[in-house]
Amino acid sequence: xxxxxxxxxxxxxxAVRAKRGDEGLRSTAEKIGNISAATLSRIEQGKVPDVExxxxxxxxxxxxxxxxxxxxxxxxxAAHQSTPEVIEAHLRxxxxxxxxxxxxxxxxxxxxxxxxxxK
Amino acid sequence: xxxxxxxQAEDRAVAIRRELGLHPxxxxxxxxxxxxxxxxxxxxxxxxxxxxxxxxxxxxxxxxEWSAVAIRFEKSTLxxxxxxxxxxxxxxxxxHEMSHLLCGHTPSAFVEVPGMGVxxxxxxxxxxxxxxxxxxxxxxxxxxxxxxxxRDWPVEQISKEFLASEDLVNYRLNKSGALLIRRRLAQKxxxx
Numbered sequence: 001x002x003x004x005x006x007x008x009x010x011x012x013x014x015a016v017r018a019k020r021g022d023e024g025l026r027s028t029a030e031k032i033g034n035i036s037a038a039t040l041s042r043i044e045q046g047k048v049p050d051v052e053x054x055x056x057x058x059x060x061x062x063x064x065x066x067x068x069x070x071x072x073x074x075x076x077x078a079a080h081q082s083t084p085e086v087i088e089a090h091l092r093x094x095x096x097x098x099x100x101x102x103x104x105x106x107x108x109x110x111x112x113x114x115x116x117x118x119k
Numbered sequence: 120x121x122x123x124x125x126x127q128a129e130d131r132a133v134a135i136r137r138e139l140g141l142h143p144x145x146x147x148x149x150x151x152x153x154x155x156x157x158x159x160x161x162x163x164x165x166x167x168x169x170x171x172x173x174x175x176x177x178x179x180x181x182x183x184e185w186s187a188v189a190i191r192f193e194k195s196t197l198x199x200x201x202x203x204x205x206x207x208x209x210x211x212x213x214x215h216e217m218s219h220l221l222c223g224h225t226p227s228a229f230v231e232v233p234g235m236g237v238x239x240x241x242x243x244x245x246x247x248x249x250x251x252x253x254x255x256x257x258x259x260x261x262x263x264x265x266x267x268x269x270r271d272w273p274v275e276q277i278s279k280e281f282l283a284s285e286d287l288v289n290y291r292l293n294k295s296g297a298l299l300i301r302r303r304l305a306q307k308x309x310x311x
Contacts, residue, residue: 090219092212093185101181104173105188111168112161112190112197 007054009046009099012068015061017044032060039096047096120248128253129295131221132260143262146281149213152257156220157195160213162202178203186212189219196220210282214254222249255291258283264297 020028025037032040035053043049049057058065089109097105133143139151153160163169163177177185182203189198198216200209224246259281267277274292278285292298 089191090189090216090224091185092187092189092215094183097184098181100176101184104176104181105185107173108163108166108169108177108199109188109190111166112188112199114167 007048007099008068009043009048012049012054012057013044013046015063015068016040016057019061020044032056042094042096046099047094048099048102049096053096120245120252124249125252128249128256129261131253132256133262135257136260143260144266146263147257148282149210149217152217153213156217158189158198158217158220159195160198160200163199164202166199177201187216189216205284207278207282207284207287211254211258211284211287214257215250218250218253218257219246221253222246224250255287256295259288259291259295261295261297264292264295265300268292268297268301 020040025040029035029037029040033056035056039049039053043053043057054068055065058068091105093105135152135155136143136145136147139147139155141147141151149160152158163174178201182201185201186204186208187198187200189196196216198213200212202209204212224243259277263281264277267280272280274285274288277283277288281288283291
């Protein structure tokens with residue numbers, strides 16, 4: 001099995017909750033910009049944000065994106081065979097996903113990239 | 120959305136039916152358009168290597184969180200759809216995904232990014248809005264709505280005939296202007 005990096009959603013959630021403190025979700029979301037109070041709430045619950053939202057949060061927190069990655073062991077070495085480093089795909093989903101659903105979707109996309117997934 | 124996009128989308132929905140040899144008022148099955156665009160729809164269970172746990176996560180536990188993933192290859196597009204959704208919802212999702220192709224939207228980076236190691240994706244609101252609008256026009260173009268209104272079809276019947284949710288039917292009736300035109304025509308007839 002090989003090492004990989006993943007977004008530590010719990011660490012991100014803690015940092016956001018700590019910085020927000022007693023301030024309301026709506027006013028905090030307005031300060032961050034281009035994010036709804038509902039999305040902010042879901043991120044505080046540990047959901048995976050999209051790239052744009054994640055980078056805005058890092059800027060607001062005054063932290064580097066790499067501060068929120070953690071080493072994780074990949075589930076299966078076979079899943080990483082013959083896949084590009086970045087797969088271009090369009091995902092129609094909630095703006096925030098549970099980490100488990102996000103991970104499963106990505107694994108499914110990797111599997112689909114193998115030739116035998118297509119007719 | 121770009122200026123003029125909405126009216127162009129309405130025209131395009133009619134033009135595509137013509138290209139496929141369909142009447143402007145006919146239903147356009149998503150499979151017909153998929154064939155033309157080189158799109159293949161597949162269920163998660165149809166992806167070799169998917170485990171029962173993965174299927175449970177996507178189709179039960181996390182079923183409300185996602186609708187589809189469209190993966191672009193060199194000459195084709197594979198769309199993995201959430202098969203736990205209703206047929207009407209899946210039909211709308213299919214048209215949404217195909218609308219991204221028709222609009223020439225570039226897919227977003229989706230998987231792990233080396234160095235940053237982030238499992239996330241980009242989200243472009245203007246692209247989503249355009250695909251939403253065009254997808255809805257493709258499924259229920261203005262001629263279809265006029266046809267149905269002229270025959271006094273209730274929303275339930277339109278929904279069934281065109282495999283569209285009642286919410287979508289009501290949305291298109293209002294946003295397309297078809298309902299307003301019908302009301303004005305009815306008023307003119309009454310005053311004669």
